[in-house]
Amino acid sequence: MADGTQSKCRAVCLISGSGTNLQAIIENINNKSLNIDLISVISDNPMAKGIQRAEKEGIDTKIIDYSTFEDRKEFDKSVEIQILDLDPDLIILAGYMKILDTNFCNIFSGKILNIHPSLLPKYKGLNTHQKVIDNNEKYHGASVHFVVPELDDGPVIIQYQCEVDKNDDHHSLQKKVLQGEYIIYSKALQWFSENRLVFDSGNIFLDGEALLKPRLIRKD
């Protein structure tokens, strides 16, 4: 991968929807703060706006339309075959709404990163912003983690933390958190692309040292 002498980290991005994280990644590649080769963007949803964003940048796109498959197993197999064929160094999940099966997670272990809109291990799953409001949390944020078969459970690399204001609703919180997501995701991706970030036997190593707790970026 990218260390000046070797070739660039080849990444595939999986999306299902709006793709604003994808957009931020593309912008960081374009402004050279992120040194990865985004070889393809794959969506399970033909209507995903992220597909248009990628096409506009001339990035290869593939639709694996979930609705056209007989069952979940066939769909999972098709995604697996497609990605094996692309043979990426890194798989970036950016708002991909399908849970990856155990086999997939094992084949690509240590190569799959996800971003989740909460301060994991709090609030796994969906509707995190509303849950944070309902529970009167003081802080909220986002986490980038390596993917393991258990949902939103892989070790966390980096988090973004912001305060929850008393006037915040689901939308304002989502907006605040997304701004942080764009920062921490590209940071983690850049570390990975430089071989600084490694996942081995359930542990994360950053610059050769075990990362015992996630790096934290706070909103000023």
Ligand code: GRF
């Ligand atoms: C983000 O909140 C991300 O944390 C979650 O899905 C959402 C995707 O948003 N996994 P976008 O499609 O990148 O705008």
